[in-house]
Amino acid sequence: xxxxxxxxxxxxxxxxxxxxxFNIGQDHQYYDDxxxxxxxxRVAERSYLxxxxxxxxxxxxxxxxxxxxxxxxGPALEQLLQHAPEVIHGFQELASTGCVEFxxxxxxxxxxxxxxxxxxxxxxxxxxDRINDLFGQSPTxxxxxxxxxxxxxxxxxxxxxxxxxxxxGAKHILGWKSPNFLYYSxxxxxxxxxxxxxxxxxxxxxxFSNRAWSEWPITxxxxxxxxxxxxxxxxxxxxxxxxxxxxxxxxxxTGIFEFFxxxxxxxxxxxxYRFSTPREISEQLQPVAPxxxxxxxxxxDEEKDLTAWLGNELQDEAFGKLYGIxxxxxxxxxxxxxxxxxxxxxxxxxxxxxxxxxxxxxxxxYFNPYPSPYEAFINYMNVLSDFMIRVETPGxxxxxxRSEQPHAVKETEKPVKVSAKKTAVRKTIRxxxxxxxxxxxxxxxxxxxxxxxxxxxxxxxxxxxxxxxTLAKKPTAEKKVTGAGPNAKxxxxxx
Amino acid sequence: MRVLMFGWxxxxxxxxxxxxACFGLTKGLVKLGTEVIFVVPKAYGDESPEGFRLVxxxxxxxxILDHAQQEFWNKIKYMEIxxxxxxxxxxxxxxxxxxxxxLQKTETTSSVFSKRFSFSGKYGKNLMQEVSRYALVASxxxxxxxxxxxxxxxxxxxxxxxxxxxxxxxxLIIHVHATEFDRSxxxxxxxxxxxxxxGMEAADEVITVSNLxxxxxxxxxxxDPSKVYTVxxxxxxxxRPELEGIxxxxxxxxxxxxxxxxxxxxxDYFVEAAHKVLKRDRNVRFVMAGSGDLLNRMVRxxxxxxxxxxxxxxxxxxGAEVDTMFAMSDVYVMPSVSEPFGISPLEAMRSNVPVVxxxxxxxxxVLRHAxxxxxxxxxxxxxxxxxxxxxxxxxxxxxxxxxxEVDNLKWENASFNVLGVYKVALARRQ
Numbered sequence: 001x002x003x004x005x006x007x008x009x010x011x012x013x014x015x016x017x018x019x020x021x022f023n024i025g026q027d028h029q030y031y032d033d034x035x036x037x038x039x040x041x042r043v044a045e046r047s048y049l050x051x052x053x054x055x056x057x058x059x060x061x062x063x064x065x066x067x068x069x070x071x072x073x074g075p076a077l078e079q080l081l082q083h084a085p086e087v088i089h090g091f092q093e094l095a096s097t098g099c100v101e102f103x104x105x106x107x108x109x110x111x112x113x114x115x116x117x118x119x120x121x122x123x124x125x126x127x128x129d130r131i132n133d134l135f136g137q138s139p140t141x142x143x144x145x146x147x148x149x150x151x152x153x154x155x156x157x158x159x160x161x162x163x164x165x166x167x168x169g170a171k172h173i174l175g176w177k178s179p180n181f182l183y184y185s186x187x188x189x190x191x192x193x194x195x196x197x198x199x200x201x202x203x204x205x206x207x208f209s210n211r212a213w214s215e216w217p218i219t220x221x222x223x224x225x226x227x228x229x230x231x232x233x234x235x236x237x238x239x240x241x242x243x244x245x246x247x248x249x250x251x252x253x254t255g256i257f258e259f260f261x262x263x264x265x266x267x268x269x270x271x272x273y274r275f276s277t278p279r280e281i282s283e284q285l286q287p288v289a290p291x292x293x294x295x296x297x298x299x300x301d302e303e304k305d306l307t308a309w310l311g312n313e314l315q316d317e318a319f320g321k322l323y324g325i326x327x328x329x330x331x332x333x334x335x336x337x338x339x340x341x342x343x344x345x346x347x348x349x350x351x352x353x354x355x356x357x358x359x360x361x362x363x364x365x366y367f368n369p370y371p372s373p374y375e376a377f378i379n380y381m382n383v384l385s386d387f388m389i390r391v392e393t394p395g396x397x398x399x400x401x402r403s404e405q406p407h408a409v410k411e412t413e414k415p416v417k418v419s420a421k422k423t424a425v426r427k428t429i430r431x432x433x434x435x436x437x438x439x440x441x442x443x444x445x446x447x448x449x450x451x452x453x454x455x456x457x458x459x460x461x462x463x464x465x466x467x468x469x470t471l472a473k474k475p476t477a478e479k480k481v482t483g484a485g486p487n488a489k490x491x492x493x494x495x
Numbered sequence: 496m497r498v499l500m501f502g503w504x505x506x507x508x509x510x511x512x513x514x515x516a517c518f519g520l521t522k523g524l525v526k527l528g529t530e531v532i533f534v535v536p537k538a539y540g541d542e543s544p545e546g547f548r549l550v551x552x553x554x555x556x557x558x559i560l561d562h563a564q565q566e567f568w569n570k571i572k573y574m575e576i577x578x579x580x581x582x583x584x585x586x587x588x589x590x591x592x593x594x595x596x597x598l599q600k601t602e603t604t605s606s607v608f609s610k611r612f613s614f615s616g617k618y619g620k621n622l623m624q625e626v627s628r629y630a631l632v633a634s635x636x637x638x639x640x641x642x643x644x645x646x647x648x649x650x651x652x653x654x655x656x657x658x659x660x661x662x663x664x665x666x667l668i669i670h671v672h673a674t675e676f677d678r679s680x681x682x683x684x685x686x687x688x689x690x691x692x693x694g695m696e697a698a699d700e701v702i703t704v705s706n707l708x709x710x711x712x713x714x715x716x717x718x719d720p721s722k723v724y725t726v727x728x729x730x731x732x733x734x735r736p737e738l739e740g741i742x743x744x745x746x747x748x749x750x751x752x753x754x755x756x757x758x759x760x761x762x763d764y765f766v767e768a769a770h771k772v773l774k775r776d777r778n779v780r781f782v783m784a785g786s787g788d789l790l791n792r793m794v795r796x797x798x799x800x801x802x803x804x805x806x807x808x809x810x811x812x813x814g815a816e817v818d819t820m821f822a823m824s825d826v827y828v829m830p831s832v833s834e835p836f837g838i839s840p841l842e843a844m845r846s847n848v849p850v851v852x853x854x855x856x857x858x859x860x861v862l863r864h865a866x867x868x869x870x871x872x873x874x875x876x877x878x879x880x881x882x883x884x885x886x887x888x889x890x891x892x893x894x895x896x897x898x899x900e901v902d903n904l905k906w907e908n909a910s911f912n913v914l915g916v917y918k919v920a921l922a923r924r925q
Contacts, residue, residue: 020874020875020877020878021877021878021881021885022771022774022775022874022877312892313887313888313889313891313892313895314888314889314892316888317886317887317891318888355892355896371867372863372866372867374865374879374882374889374892375866375879377882377886377888377889378866378879378881378882378886378889379878381882381885381886381888382878382882385885
């Protein structure tokens with residue numbers, strides 16, 4: 001028997017708003033709430049919700065013969081809870097079937113594994129706790145941000161109790177070896193490695209609707225035919241995809257849902273494969289060989305290295321500055337600071353600063369909320385500058401008011417059927433946000449701060465709106481358009 | 496292939512980007528094996544003729560009785576109106592010219608029929624007259640020389656191009672470096688517009704310096720898109736070791752605007768952005784280099800915003816001064832409202848100066864290592880300036896990639912594309 005290891009990544013970053021240098025030191029609201037809400041709702045409607053429904057149907061139909069696993073980042077969990085809780089509910093339903101495994105990662109989809117072991121561990125633990133809270137599973141499989149891996153990361157993950165790790169089947173690591181086996185880490189034989197079959201995975205992610213491709217269209221039968229061409233002795237095909245591939249990157253009109261809907265039936269009837277999860281596969285198979293990775297690999301681009309996030313002057317300065325204040329952040333021990341520190345670590349911010357596309361003229365092929373890496377860098381550095389001031393000066397409250405309001409409105413506006421499980425979920429968020437709010441609220445009550453706080457909510461906002469009455473329209477209109485993108489990008493990351 | 500080319504100015508006697516562009520393009524064409532006969536209204540004798548003939552229209556004798564020429568003269572006479580048209584000059588220079596004109600009022604319209612014309616070769620009060628005469632002389636040149644194609648640069652030479660085509664029947668290529676809409680916004684001079692349009696209509700092919708300009712040519716002049724081609728300008732590689740030693744004498748960072756202080760160049764947006772930056776960071780100096788009809792308004796605005804000690808005016812800068820200015824700058828800003836191409840950011844980048852350019856410029860179509868903003872978005876402009884001054888990664892990136900990018904914008908490439916248009920024009924004739 002052979003295995004198909006189908007793993008989906010779910011991630012949506014907190015995109016930054018246009019944050020000018022004159023906001024530094026005055027305005028601590030960094031996120032584009034409108035765009036973030038808009039995108040998460042859209043992706044939920046087009047992708048997550050129908051995909052969850054389909055996966056659930058398939059599990060009900062085929063029982064334990066159909067299994068999948070998910071890696072859901074912290075920012076995705078938070079934003080879904082806030083703006084599309086029905087998606088979380090769907091995941092909980094999937095969790096209750098027993099056919100779904102949730103894997104661990106860094107909480108904020110960060111690159112901490114490359115820079116700070118302490119922060120890396122802190123985020124891994126936080127993510128594990130969150131997954132446990134929501135889905136009642138404690139992950140034993142680790143899937144680092146963007147499948148980034150080297151021996152050291154493997155060691156740390158093993159220290160944290162992970163027994164299986166998912167990474168890229170990078171050619172320069174494997175050499176003549178096939179990704180279709182279970183491997184183990186050379187410096188820690190207990191840690192099992194499952195390597196993405198990027199050819200078959202990318203056939204779906206990137207080429208599914210590409211009419212210029214000689215193999216278009218991929219039917220389920222054709223795909224299973226390819227699976228059957230895998231040599232007999234090879235044991236597992238690892239298909240790691242973005243969840244948004246279903247319905248958002250590949251629109252439903254491309255037939256992506258029909259493809260997946262037919263997949264289990266065809267696989268089970270016409271191939272020796274069974275669907276399974278990383279945990280089960282690593283228990284059932286014998287690892288065949290050790291793998292050594294000195295320099296980090298990832299699933300991005302042709303290079304399968306870190307150059308999509310780090311390496312140019314912009315990325316390196318931003319990354320260095322961000323982790324330069326780690327100590328101060330930890331010492332500050334303020335929830336608002338910690339929250340922003342996590343969100344600013346998301347790998348997406350560094351991805352936007354990538355200049356690699358310049359060389360091959362594919363600037364526009366890869367979507368990005370910023371027109372160029374330079375704008376991405378300037379905006380990020382403005383935010384980071386303000387954040388650094390806050391970290392260094394105790395008592396500067398976070399710009400909480402604005403980010404919370406739309407949420408509150410939304411909840412009253414759109415009552416959804418709340419199951420018992422969901423109320424529990426809601427309670428935990430409420431508790432969380434009220435935790436965060438407290439220090440800011442407390443501060444406002446002191447007499448001196450009150451007028452300042454009041455000013456901020458009204459006076460600061462108004463002038464910007466009033467100053468360019470005619471111009472104001474353009475940027476917002478533009479923003480709305482670009483709203484469609486960032487997550488199209490987040491899926492196009494790998495090539 | 497031999498090309499008869501009509502220009503208006505040639506280095507070192509230039510007042511705008513047109514002469515520089517013609518020079519680069521011609522040199523590139525010669526390198527690619529094309530023969531070029533370049534006609535200017537007035538040759539000074541110190542131009543560097545690198546493998547092409549430079550013909551001064553001032554030296555051409557005319558046979559007024561020549562039937563064909565006279566016929567054409569009748570056709571182009573209409574152009575001698577609205578002569579107070581000053582396309583490229585600043586206010587002061589304009590006044591100077593007009594004064595000169597008054598002193599030398601010896602020439603009369605009848606002088607048109609004398610056998611030799613003298614051209615000022617400048618943009619003066621009697622510009623229209625010169626344009627018409629240039630056309631007349633062109634027809635004479637056109638009848639005497641052997642060539643395969645005619646190539647005319649900007650509206651001043653379009654009538655000459657039309658005349659040459661009329662005489663010789665050879666294909667005419669019109670090269671649009673700027674349109675009346677760029678120079679005057681929506682308040683176009685009808686005479687110039689008409690000349691431009693008749694040139695474009697008469698042309699076999701039209702070359703524009705950017706897609707932005709191509710769009711204007713198609714939309715506002717109603718020209719058939721299938722005969723309009725974009726060929727982006729380039730920049731001369733320049734190794735200037737003498738600039739290495741230039742030091743700035745102020746400790747603050749210097750942010751520079753360099754260009755005519757006119758509506759087209761958007762100087763007011765630069766002033767407002769400067770104000771925003773200075774509110775946050777006083778350790779910056781802003782420089783506005785150039786002159787123009789909006790200069791006084793800018794000075795008044797600076798005074799009103801009380802930034803006089805941080806905002807400086809240099810007046811009009813010439814050759815070496817421009818290089819020195821770039822060498823002293825930390826950021827170069829080009830906030831043009833409308834810029835068909837805009838060669839100056841390339842010159843800044845050649846000196847390793849990071850640039851902020853408006854999206855409404857043709858040059859933004861070819862540059863990657865520049866920050867592009869909408870000219871009206873002073874917040875974004877201020878933010879870009881502040882970012883470059885404060886975040887070291889940006890300076891490093893620009894130093895790393897900017898110069899290399901500019902060095903790759905070679906005139907040979909532009910010339911190669913122009914040659915491609917020539918071939919299309921010749922092929923259509925067959």
